[in-house]
Amino acid sequence: MTDDSNARIDALVKASPVVLFMKGSPLFPQCGFSNRAISILNHLGVEFESVDVLQDQGIRQGIKAFSDWPTIPQLYVNGEFIGGSDIMMEMYEAGELHELFGGEKVAN
Amino acid sequence: MPMAADDIATMIKDAIPDAQVEITDLAGDGDHYAAMVTAASFAGLSRVKQHQAVYAALGGRMGGVLHALQLTTAIS
DSSP, X not given: OOHHHHHHHHHHHHHSSEEEEESBOSSSBSSHHXXXXXXXXXXXXXXXXEEEGGGOHHHHHHHHHHHTXXXXXXXXXXXXXXXXXXXXXXXXXXXXXXHHHHHHHHHO | OOOOHHHHHHHHHHHSTTOEEEEEXXXXXXXXXXXXXXXXXXXXXXXXXXXXXXXXXXXXXXXXXXXXXXXXXXXX
Protein backbone atom coordinates (compact mmCIF):
# COMPACT_ATOMS: atom_id res chain seq x y z
CA MET A 1 0.00 0.00 0.00
CA THR A 2 1.33 3.40 -0.90
CA ASP A 3 1.33 6.19 1.67
CA ASP A 4 -0.90 8.11 -0.69
CA SER A 5 -3.75 5.57 -0.73
CA ASN A 6 -3.35 4.99 3.01
CA ALA A 7 -3.76 8.71 3.68
CA ARG A 8 -6.74 8.92 1.33
CA ILE A 9 -8.44 5.93 3.02
CA ASP A 10 -7.77 7.43 6.43
CA ALA A 11 -9.42 10.68 5.31
CA LEU A 12 -12.40 8.80 3.79
CA VAL A 13 -13.19 6.76 6.90
CA LYS A 14 -13.12 9.91 9.02
CA ALA A 15 -15.12 12.04 6.58
CA SER A 16 -18.53 10.70 7.71
CA PRO A 17 -19.86 8.87 10.77
CA VAL A 18 -20.84 5.83 8.67
CA VAL A 19 -18.79 4.82 5.63
CA LEU A 20 -19.21 1.68 3.53
CA PHE A 21 -16.49 0.60 1.11
CA MET A 22 -18.25 -1.49 -1.50
CA LYS A 23 -18.27 -2.74 -5.08
CA GLY A 24 -20.61 -0.58 -7.13
CA SER A 25 -23.07 2.01 -5.86
CA PRO A 26 -25.91 1.70 -3.33
CA LEU A 27 -28.40 1.65 -6.22
CA PHE A 28 -26.36 -0.77 -8.30
CA PRO A 29 -24.20 -2.99 -6.08
CA GLN A 30 -21.84 -5.11 -8.19
CA CYS A 31 -21.52 -7.99 -5.74
CA GLY A 32 -23.90 -10.01 -3.58
CA PHE A 33 -21.98 -9.24 -0.39
CA SER A 34 -22.05 -5.49 -1.05
CA ASN A 35 -25.75 -5.79 -1.83
CA ARG A 36 -26.31 -7.49 1.52
CA ALA A 37 -24.44 -4.73 3.37
CA ILE A 38 -26.52 -2.05 1.63
CA SER A 39 -29.76 -3.89 2.42
CA ILE A 40 -28.90 -4.00 6.11
CA LEU A 41 -28.02 -0.28 6.26
CA ASN A 42 -31.16 0.67 4.33
CA HIS A 43 -33.30 -1.51 6.55
CA LEU A 44 -31.94 0.26 9.62
CA GLY A 45 -32.54 3.63 7.94
CA VAL A 46 -28.95 4.68 8.49
CA GLU A 47 -27.44 7.57 6.56
CA PHE A 48 -24.08 6.58 5.15
CA GLU A 49 -21.45 7.46 2.62
CA SER A 50 -20.33 4.81 0.17
CA VAL A 51 -17.02 4.44 -1.61
CA ASP A 52 -16.99 2.38 -4.83
CA VAL A 53 -13.65 0.57 -4.76
CA LEU A 54 -14.11 -0.53 -8.38
CA GLN A 55 -13.48 3.10 -9.38
CA ASP A 56 -10.11 3.26 -7.66
CA GLN A 57 -7.51 0.46 -7.68
CA GLY A 58 -5.38 2.21 -5.03
CA ILE A 59 -8.25 2.17 -2.58
CA ARG A 60 -9.43 -1.28 -3.64
CA GLN A 61 -6.08 -2.83 -2.69
CA GLY A 62 -5.20 -0.35 0.06
CA ILE A 63 -8.36 -0.86 2.09
CA LYS A 64 -7.47 -4.54 2.61
CA ALA A 65 -4.16 -3.66 4.23
CA PHE A 66 -5.67 -0.70 6.08
CA SER A 67 -8.00 -2.94 8.12
CA ASP A 68 -6.12 -6.25 7.72
CA TRP A 69 -9.31 -7.56 6.14
CA PRO A 70 -9.20 -9.40 2.81
CA THR A 71 -12.64 -8.69 1.42
CA ILE A 72 -15.09 -5.96 0.45
CA PRO A 73 -17.56 -4.60 1.66
CA GLN A 74 -16.10 -3.02 4.79
CA LEU A 75 -18.09 -0.92 7.24
CA TYR A 76 -16.58 1.90 9.29
CA VAL A 77 -18.43 3.76 12.03
CA ASN A 78 -16.87 6.84 13.60
CA GLY A 79 -13.58 5.96 11.92
CA GLU A 80 -13.49 2.44 13.37
CA PHE A 81 -13.57 -0.77 11.30
CA ILE A 82 -16.70 -2.74 12.26
CA GLY A 83 -16.53 -5.69 9.87
CA GLY A 84 -17.61 -7.13 6.55
CA SER A 85 -21.10 -8.20 5.48
CA ASP A 86 -21.07 -11.43 7.54
CA ILE A 87 -20.29 -9.54 10.74
CA MET A 88 -22.85 -6.89 9.81
CA MET A 89 -25.46 -9.65 9.46
CA GLU A 90 -24.49 -11.28 12.77
CA MET A 91 -24.62 -7.91 14.53
CA TYR A 92 -27.90 -7.05 12.85
CA GLU A 93 -29.49 -10.32 13.96
CA ALA A 94 -28.17 -9.83 17.50
CA GLY A 95 -29.56 -6.26 17.60
CA GLU A 96 -26.05 -4.91 18.09
CA LEU A 97 -25.96 -2.92 14.86
CA HIS A 98 -29.19 -1.18 15.77
CA GLU A 99 -27.66 -0.35 19.12
CA LEU A 100 -24.50 0.95 17.47
CA PHE A 101 -26.43 3.34 15.24
CA GLY A 102 -29.01 4.13 17.91
CA GLY A 103 -26.25 5.27 20.21
CA GLU A 104 -24.91 7.47 17.48
CA LYS A 105 -28.26 9.16 16.91
CA VAL A 106 -28.45 10.03 20.60
CA ALA A 107 -24.95 11.52 20.39
CA ASN A 108 -26.04 13.69 17.47
CA MET B 1 -9.48 -21.95 -9.61
CA PRO B 2 -12.11 -22.87 -6.98
CA MET B 3 -11.21 -24.68 -3.78
CA ALA B 4 -12.69 -27.95 -2.55
CA ALA B 5 -14.74 -27.79 0.65
CA ASP B 6 -12.51 -30.37 2.35
CA ASP B 7 -9.40 -28.27 1.60
CA ILE B 8 -10.99 -25.23 3.22
CA ALA B 9 -11.95 -27.22 6.33
CA THR B 10 -8.49 -28.80 6.57
CA MET B 11 -6.68 -25.47 6.36
CA ILE B 12 -8.86 -23.97 9.08
CA LYS B 13 -8.41 -26.98 11.39
CA ASP B 14 -4.64 -27.02 10.81
CA ALA B 15 -4.38 -23.42 11.99
CA ILE B 16 -7.07 -23.58 14.71
CA PRO B 17 -6.78 -27.12 16.11
CA ASP B 18 -9.79 -26.91 18.44
CA ALA B 19 -12.10 -25.63 15.69
CA GLN B 20 -15.28 -27.38 14.62
CA VAL B 21 -15.75 -26.55 10.95
CA GLU B 22 -18.89 -27.01 8.93
CA ILE B 23 -18.74 -26.10 5.22
CA THR B 24 -21.81 -25.74 3.03
CA ASP B 25 -21.53 -25.50 -0.74
CA LEU B 26 -24.21 -22.87 -1.26
CA ALA B 27 -24.61 -23.02 -5.00
CA GLY B 28 -23.33 -26.53 -5.63
CA ASP B 29 -20.66 -25.07 -7.90
CA GLY B 30 -17.60 -25.53 -5.66
CA ASP B 31 -17.15 -21.77 -5.57
CA HIS B 32 -19.73 -20.28 -3.18
CA TYR B 33 -19.37 -21.58 0.35
CA ALA B 34 -20.63 -20.87 3.82
CA ALA B 35 -18.38 -21.82 6.72
CA MET B 36 -19.42 -22.14 10.36
CA VAL B 37 -16.35 -22.19 12.58
CA THR B 38 -16.73 -22.85 16.30
CA ALA B 39 -13.76 -22.86 18.65
CA ALA B 40 -13.17 -22.53 22.38
CA SER B 41 -10.00 -20.58 21.56
CA PHE B 42 -12.11 -17.76 20.14
CA ALA B 43 -13.07 -16.79 23.69
CA GLY B 44 -12.09 -13.22 24.42
CA LEU B 45 -11.68 -12.32 20.74
CA SER B 46 -13.94 -9.80 19.01
CA ARG B 47 -15.91 -10.93 15.96
CA VAL B 48 -13.41 -9.13 13.75
CA LYS B 49 -10.49 -10.98 15.41
CA GLN B 50 -12.30 -14.33 15.10
CA HIS B 51 -12.85 -13.79 11.40
CA GLN B 52 -9.28 -12.57 10.95
CA ALA B 53 -8.04 -15.81 12.56
CA VAL B 54 -10.00 -17.84 9.99
CA TYR B 55 -8.81 -15.65 7.12
CA ALA B 56 -5.23 -16.05 8.35
CA ALA B 57 -5.72 -19.84 8.36
CA LEU B 58 -6.67 -19.62 4.70
CA GLY B 59 -3.34 -17.98 3.98
CA GLY B 60 -4.33 -15.17 1.67
CA ARG B 61 -6.76 -17.22 -0.43
CA MET B 62 -9.72 -15.29 0.92
CA GLY B 63 -10.58 -12.51 -1.49
CA GLY B 64 -8.50 -14.27 -4.13
CA VAL B 65 -9.23 -17.85 -5.25
CA LEU B 66 -11.85 -17.96 -2.53
CA HIS B 67 -14.21 -15.15 -3.48
CA ALA B 68 -17.41 -16.21 -1.87
CA LEU B 69 -17.07 -17.61 1.63
CA GLN B 70 -19.86 -16.58 3.95
CA LEU B 71 -18.30 -16.88 7.37
CA THR B 72 -19.90 -17.31 10.77
CA THR B 73 -17.81 -17.81 13.90
CA ALA B 74 -18.80 -18.73 17.41
CA ILE B 75 -17.20 -19.63 20.73
CA SER B 76 -17.77 -23.23 21.79
